[in-house]
Amino acid sequence: MTDTAPAVVGDRNEHGYRSFRLGEFTFDRDEYFAHVAWPSGKDVLSIDAFLRALQRDVAWGFFYGVVNFDAVIGTVNHYGEVDLFAGSFNESYRGAGLDYVERFPHEDIHAAFQAILDDWTIEGFDPFAAPEETGSPWGDKQGSNTKAVTRRRVTAKRMVGVPGDEVPRSDATGHPVNRMFADVPQDEPDVEPEPGFEEEVCGFNLFAYLSRSDVTWNPSVVSVCEDSLYCPTTEEFILPIIHGNDRVEWFVQLSDQIEWVVADKETNALRARVTMKAGDVAAMPADIRHQGFSPKRSMLLVWENGSAALPRMIAEGRAPTYPVDF
Numbered sequence: 001m002t003d004t005a006p007a008v009v010g011d012r013n014e015h016g017y018r019s020f021r022l023g024e025f026t027f028d029r030d031e032y033f034a035h036v037a038w039p040s041g042k043d044v045l046s047i048d049a050f051l052r053a054l055q056r057d058v059a060w061g062f063f064y065g066v067v068n069f070d071a072v073i074g075t076v077n078h079y080g081e082v083d084l085f086a087g088s089f090n091e092s093y094r095g096a097g098l099d100y101v102e103r104f105p106h107e108d109i110h111a112a113f114q115a116i117l118d119d120w121t122i123e124g125f126d127p128f129a130a131p132e133e134t135g136s137p138w139g140d141k142q143g144s145n146t147k148a149v150t151r152r153r154v155t156a157k158r159m160v161g162v163p164g165d166e167v168p169r170s171d172a173t174g175h176p177v178n179r180m181f182a183d184v185p186q187d188e189p190d191v192e193p194e195p196g197f198e199e200e201v202c203g204f205n206l207f208a209y210l211s212r213s214d215v216t217w218n219p220s221v222v223s224v225c226e227d228s229l230y231c232p233t234t235e236e237f238i239l240p241i242i243h244g245n246d247r248v249e250w251f252v253q254l255s256d257q258i259e260w261v262v263a264d265k266e267t268n269a270l271r272a273r274v275t276m277k278a279g280d281v282a283a284m285p286a287d288i289r290h291q292g293f294s295p296k297r298s299m300l301l302v303w304e305n306g307s308a309a310l311p312r313m314i315a316e317g318r319a320p321t322y323p324v325d326f
């Protein structure tokens with residue numbers, strides 16, 4: 001934790017963990033649970049689920065729209081400022097007047113969340129890894145895993161596949177093919193550029209590239225064309241957050257299968273269960289929240305429209321919550 005971080009850091013409790021305060025919110029952990037409290041209520045979350053959600057929120061810089069940790073607490077990204085809320089997207093809490101929200105500068109809540117994540121993640125547990133590929137998060141404080149919780153996405157220096165991209169994606173760079181993608185062919189495409197264009201006309205095997213990803217539920221920008229962002233990711237077990245969209249997202253299921261539970265963004269009323277099999281394409285509307293379940297590690301292409309104007313246009317009814325009229 002840096003000196004300038006805004007969270008008030010408390011003493012270590014009998015389990016060896018620090019307590020934190022951010023605004024009127026307090027955070028405590030014990031052997032199995034994260035305890036979050038605010039002036040009008042409190043919440044308890046399994047520590048594995050809490051750390052997996054916190055890891056995504058920190059690493060994604062609060063993502064697009066709403067990141068629900070469960071049906072009660074979460075964050076809303078206002079792109080520069082961030083709301084930390086309790087019950088704001090839960091009809092019962094709102095109806096009972098129990099909802100509570102505080103807004104923080106992005107850097108302040110980011111530093112606080114990073115500090116909690118670092119203190120509460122013990123040796124051997126990696127919140128980005130699939131459960132079968134990591135150690136246990138349970139018990140009293142023992143060591144830490146700062147390397148895992150401060151992991152940065154690999155950044156390509158040039159478009160992936162172009163000479164000089166500097167993307168590590170081989171056994172030699174410590175990126176072996178994942179156990180569940182052992183059957184994914186590793187051959188690269190034949191590209192025959194005209195003389196003089198060898199450095200610019202390139203291709204790469206996206207399946208081979210993804211087969212070497214060592215993290216789950218972490219969409220990464222692989223191509224950019226103005227506001228069109230291709231963000232493929234490899235998924236296993238449960239999406240650790242419940243994402244409340246502030247724009248339409250397209251999903252292209254590249255391999256295997258994911259079950260999506262889709263609910264109303266504001267109330268949490270269940271709206272749909274979507275089973276996506278390899279080759280299926282779905283548009284997730286801008287007025288929903290969703291959580292994915294992937295029994296076997298799978299590949300998913302998340303296609304985002306990164307336009308900064310979209311959330312406001314949708315909120316004001318100047319753009320629809322769905323992508324196309326047929």
Ligand code: PHB
Pocket residue numbers: 216217218219233235239243249290300302
């Ligand atoms: C999403 O909420 O749209 C989302 C988040 C993370 C993923 C996939 C989809 O890995």
Ligand code: FE
Pocket residue numbers: 243244245249284290
């Ligand atoms: Fe989403």
